[in-house]
Amino acid sequence: MQTRRPPELNPALLPPGTAVGSWRVVAWAGGGVHGAVYQAVPLDDERASPMALKLALLPRDARFAREVELLSRVRHPHIPRLRDSGTWQHPRGTLHPYLVIDWVDGAPLYDWAQQLRPSSQQVLRLLAQLARALQALHAQGCLHRDVKGGNVLVHHSGNQALLTDFGSSRYPDAATLTPSTLPPGTPAYRSPEACLFELQFFRDPQARYAAQPTDDLYALGVTAYRLVTGEYPEFAEPTKNAAGIWHLEGIASPAPRALNPRVAPQLNALILRMLSVQPQERGTAEELAVAMEQAAKHSHPELTQSLFPQEEPVAQAPPLTPDATEPIKYPAHRWTWLPRIATAAVLLALGAWTGWIARGTSPAPTAVIGQKAGVAQGKDGVASGVGDAAATASSAASPNSATPGVLAEDTPPTPVPGQMRPDAKGRCPHKQQIALNGNCWVELEREKCEALDLPTYKGMCYMPVFSPKRPPTSTPATQP
Template sequence: MESASPPSPPPAFLPLGTQVGPWRVMDWAGCGVHGAVYRAVRIGDEHAAPVALKLAMLPRDPRFAREAELLSRQHHPHLPRLIDHGEWQHPDGTLHPYIAMEWVDGVPLYDWARLYRPDSAQVLRLLAQVALALQALHTQEAVHRDVKGANILVRRWDGRVFLTDLGSSTFRGADTLTPPPLPPGTPIYRSPEAWQFAAQHERTATTAYRALPTDDLYALGVTACRLVTGTYPDLGETRRDEHGTWRVESLVLPHALFSARVEPPLRELILRMLSMRPEQRGTAAQLARAMERAATTLTPAHVPSNDRADTSSWQRWLTTVAAVGTLATAMLWVIAGTPEVPLRSAPGGIGASGPADAGPVGLGEAAVSASTEDTPAPSDPGAMVADTPPEPEPGQAKPDAKGRCPHKQQVALNDGCWMKTSFAQEQCESVGGSMYQGACYLPIVSPKRRPSTTVPTTRLPRHHEGAE
């Protein structure tokens, strides 16, 4: 009796040596909801510089043509350079688009901040680089629509910032990716005006919100707030006006943003980006100039050398994460949900003043040393501690009568089967996982389920319902 042939590998787990167009896969580099990234080399020129090969999870995913189109228009120091694009044919016959881009040996933004503890001047210069990348896109009448820490890489050897993942972007003439009312993106980074529009048009299935450059700037403000405090801003109270229209009137900001650890010039620019009135945010070019000017007024803080993470430690950590991620993607497909993250916000609106905590200027320390009223203490780098086990997803695998899951690598938890990984919170949330007791749990679900990129709009969300 012949043994059944092994199943073909999914795009998220290609064996090393697989050929994709003119490229050969050399290493697994990461995985998101829509694509897997590999380090690859050109066949016949293996000694040349590697590329980042991004392969679509789903056949004919239109995001990849969109990203290739935008990158082909740009040659910017803070956007990865497009090298090639095409389609890879899976052994089952489906065609998956791919993009080959400049390889950036970088660290995701929030992870970089935890490792290197930047001061306010460094953060301002870093944010200015992101603003310059946004300026380049906005000049092309494009909007990124998914600015967040996971899509910002800081290159190891020189600290240059790269804004990545343009697949959710829009530009003049681009086709629609998702149904109304909201475009693709990560909920916690959406602007108040986007959520207000969704609430006002929840019964109008044909009316879509048009993202503007000011939406990108608000998302950059959320990113900056999360970077320096470890906590997201939250929508404040909402009310209906005399015409029955929903209005978002304020934001609730973390106390740590008003502590002595965040220098006033940086705080003021974050508040400017988070303004409830889009026109007060200005333009990306104006913000970049303001950030550079503010950075020159600040004296760099001294950080003892033994407080900085050495490169070898980071590389060992990355190797561990990659190994766990490779195992996970080999075993399952992960859907993108909206996990609840137990982050707490301080009361008060955008003009509130918080406690002036004494302490060093280092913002990495601000993120991890804030009071427990603002941020639960992580038990693992990047992980917020949750005491409540995650709820299983619809269609998620369940343990049998003896409490065992289908594979020994899976964990039975709260009547569901999960893959326990060492992903940091940012990575965990971006692939639909849930943090529990310092670890990231990925749901074991049917591979036939298509990842969801939308959230309910029946009411304006609180911050934990749209966490990244």
Template sequence: MDRTQASALHPALLPLGTDVGPWRVVGWGGQGVYGAVYQAVRAGAEPAHPVALKLALLPRDPRFARERELLARVEHPSIPRLLDSGEWQHPLGTVHPYIVMEWVDGTPLYEWVQEHQPAPEQVVRLLAQTARALEALHAQGAVHRDVKGGNVLVRRSDGRAMLVDFGSGIHSGAATLTPPGAWTGTPAYRSAESSLFSLRHMRDVAARYSDKPTDDLYALGVTAYRLITGTYPELSDPFKDEVGVWQLGEMNSPPPSALVPQIDPQLDTLIVRMLRVHPEERGTARELAEALEQVSERITLQRAPPQMTPQPAEMSSSTRPSPPPAVSRMRAPPRWPQAMAAATALMLSAWAGWAVRDGILAMPSATRPEAADSEREEASTVGLGDTASRAPTSSAPDASVPEVMAEDSLPEPREGQATPDAKGRCPRKGQLALNGGCWVRLGLEREDCEGSGYVFTSQCYGPVLSNPRHRQPTSDPGSQP
């Protein structure tokens, strides 16, 4: 291969037939933030069952060693098995690590429920299986750090929930790669305690949040709430207590039962429990898995047809025992509220680039990298042992550009933004003083907040601008056009 051909070869766009270690690329899987996933088989063993080969986009990416070690520690039927790992040398000399996992032929959780309209016990069973996977992970001192619907695939062969994408995961003794002040994960699923940590340490440039199993459980609660109701739960606005410490109240959103009355009462309680602000009230993955399994079994028994027993001839139909009432099937949320929300978002698009100023909207800039978009996780990811996106791959990414982590740091004040007074108070009631700027909650769904505001503590905020009459002119009024 000449140098021109070699330079055109990129880890994100390997041609079919390329050998990576003992594995041969036979299909495309998708591209994530840090790696590309291919369908591969052992070279010389075709035809064979495919595997998922994840190749690092950047040379010697240390995340792959951490992910390999994490997967090597855990063995569970709802976690893809680690099969191999190694390094692939690019023809120009750069070395890219890879890991090989069990190929999961499945559908992302939210999409699967929308397509199949499953019975309630099936939905609860999938949540229980995901909780069991987290139990196995936490038992090994590991945390997934990106639990969400897009990272749970429902396997086609047997309907089992498979927890995937361990690229953000961390285990005891692993090197910390996230810089201070940053946060890894998907903002819509960020735990209350992680958000509070950022608020309480906003001036400490060396502060680093340490993820715990309870962060995974909160994210599982968000997944369950979104799965059942079709919406994301929201926390209350942050506030300072009597000694000036930032606090958060409990969930501002109603419990799932207020939106889906037919939900099982115990399942409703479990979801609210996972979303508690105080992490110690969530319990453990094992406790939640056991409780979810009990709910699934009980619903199954309630839905089972009554036993056919011989009836005495003299027994009238009015005295015969009646079967238990049927439990309605778990249905995906109706589409018309989503259509209304989309129409509202379209009307708001006239305001979409604007932040609130005295009840009027004014232009802000984007506040978070696209990689942190909570809706990216709902893209279909079929057949992978790792999550990948549907982003177009017609051109290879520039490997010289550092990768952008999905992080949710505090927003910096923008030009012309109102600032709190010496006592930390903003000009108007209901405005939030945050990191030296004044912010107000926007009436936008989390999906529509990207680019129009800032998602923090699971809600959408926009910057409050200073009174324009107090601004200095930016051009000479006497100048001719």
């Protein structure tokens, strides 16, 4: 009788009881493209309070060393505390770095807002905490570079927010991991100056945008805007002057209070400040934190009423799976040129068709936020984020499949006429492309599905790939 071989360990889905360094896995808790998160306890004290153990899916992933280094430099009540780090050896011999941080009994920011329907006062307090966390980072010369709702966890009490996922961070003298025009991050949260830089220099392979603390503050503004309106802010159309320099007049989207009258004037003003196209007008993280804390001290009815009336229907969040880093629950927004700017260089390099990204039309703007912004060239090393992916959401259920990524979107994306096909061996021409449904695609994280309005399948975005000789269709690609 043949003996059944035990299933091979998968870093993305370790079973309970697996030893990782001096820790024992208790339960799967979440995951992203680069890492999986587990609830774990010490091997020598299994009655101890659980911690969050993040394990790299790829061997020797340098993102984890970057996150360990930054967390070891910064200690703040609104940043998870680093407890341990090391390397786990797979039975096949590959080495996967891991780190252990405090377990947060909470939910991602946007999930929390839907469940608890906070007031402007509560939002101001949480934003102030995040601004204080950024203040601590910036004081050390560090940048987060991927501030967004999916990287913010709110304790179930609603009184404490933590800024998470430092795999995309930057600290002084950090080594360059993956050179590209822009640092790592999520397109919908990129600052105007970063997007203008890519529009200006996307044809220059040596150009590097140097992220600044104000980029983190703009991303915090986008997070706040989406939190209170359910939409992302849209840029006005950029213009080019006689010298060939791209400029931006402002933000074309309405002020938050115009979309949601329940937003208190104080919160509305601070969100607009963070979304200014002039970086210096955003101020510093400390200045914003002080302003938010002062505004939250008042108890006016506009500050204390819920931002979301009880009678409004609330979409139910799908269960978390290893690929479901941040379930999409807000109304779909309409994009103009932002995603094309933020992804122009990537799409050209991979030969991807950008037609899907520009679907829909933008509503007529009711206000323009900020003043003109220009672009200047700089240098910076870049890295890729790990993705906490609701890492410590205690309500996450452990998957019962041996393969990560089981979502409701179980229909493969529909091929587009003229799309590139894999060769006879089923391989696509570029290592970052995958063969799916008889065609070649570029796979993106779920957060970008919402940002770029792309079709999803098993929790991931898919962009069709065409031959590099195909004429580009996006505005940035046709500009000199």
